[in-house]
Ligand code: SF4
């Protein structure tokens with residue numbers, strides 16, 4: 001009791017957006033080009049207050065669009081700066097072509113992505129259509145369940161992206177409104193802890209280094225383009241180990257260690273739900289209730305989605321009878337969402353592979369509550385009992 | 399630059415030193431070749447300033463011709479040469495080669 005009271009005393013209540021803006025202030029990046037968009041607006045709004053009050057040394061650049069924001073990120077990164085920004089939805093969509101340029105040029109830009117649905121129809125609420133569309137853009141993607149995690153992930157993302165073995169941009173995703181606008185208690189790191197953890201950024205090359213002139217963004221021909229892509233592919237695949245390493249180091253510093261996956265009651269589970277971000281919290285509540293009834297259920301929440309930790313996921317899910325993968329985005333392929341196809345592919349050919357089905361949920365902010373999670377578990381149990389999946393993919397709460 | 403030691407390609411597609419375009423032959427792209435009429439030329443050097451490939455050869459402040467290893471035949475020099483002078487003409491590269 002005493003210790004939990006003390007724990008609470010040291011905590012502060014912040015929205016996801018405020019916590020991420022505070023993390024950016026503590027990181028104190030060299031450059032922040034930004035164009036605010038709902039629901040990530042408050043990240044940039046709050047950070048611009050820090051800038052106006054002289055609390056950061058950052059060059060804050062207001063631009064005319066998200067395409068310009070990411071272009072300015074690339075330019076600043078080419079100059080050798082530590083660069084951060086934030087966006088959502090249509091903003092991320094407008095950044096599209098420049099996302100690939102940032103990753104291809106191996107610039108360790110870190111972006112807070114506050115997940116929101118894509119038009120049309122227009123909708124400002126949460127789903128993962130925006131970041132899922134960018135899943136093949138060569139950016140590392142970390143999905144946060146809580147405000148605390150979004151805050152903690154920002155520091156780790158800087159270290160992961162800037163690691164010499166990786167040198168790849170990273171986005172830290174959190175759920176629009178659900179996490180970005182909800183106030184949660186969280187424990188902050190001190191400015192000194194953050195400074196020590198993120199350290200200084202030393203770029204590999206800088207366009208401002210006139211003693212060592214380099215050309216960036218040059219044309220490549222069929223004899224070399226593929227080799228660059230091969231090396232980029234190896235670098236992002238290798239980021240997996242770095243994510244684990246940095247997560248452990250962060251754990252030593254703050255007591256909050258992070259890995260690739262968050263496994264909740266999986267060891268002895270008969271059925272499990274795989275889901276990203278805040279909906280995992282809801283699903284865990286359903287697990288707690290069902291466990292009281294003696295039902296062996298669990299949750300797997302991938303924290304790292306790009307690169308995709310397929311071996312670790314296969315290891316975590318093998319031996320479980322049936323799994324339902326919940327996607328907060330539709331691939332419009334007629335075959336479920338992106339997380340479903342990735343998970344199912346990771347399980348193909350392994351021993352004791354579970355039955356796998358996929359369900360789309362929560363599009364455009366459609367509510368997903370504990371009762372909905374229980375219904376999914378129930379349907380997954382039915383598949384287990386029948387020994388086969390009746391309907392491989394579909395929608396729930398429709 | 400440890401990453402470059404491990405990787406065969408320079409990081410992120412950079413070119414590691416300056417001045418490398420000198421080694422890159424763009425003359426092969428040429429469809430039209432600039433021809434100079436030295437009688438007309440007043441050595442204003444506008445063509446030298448405007449050529450995107452630094453292919454105008456200047457000696458002792460005088461325009462003397464074209465570096466055909468790098469001239470890609472864009473015709474900018476022809477357009478930019480003052481209207482009253484028009485000392486540069488673009489001719490078909492195939493014809494130029496034959497002749
Ligand atoms: S044709 Fe173009 S590239 Fe060739 S000399 Fe004239 S301006 Fe330069």
Ligand code: SF4
Pocket residue numbers: 434438439440441442443444445446461478479480483484485486
């Ligand atoms: S622009 Fe015309 S006149 Fe002037 S230097 Fe060139 S060729 Fe001669």
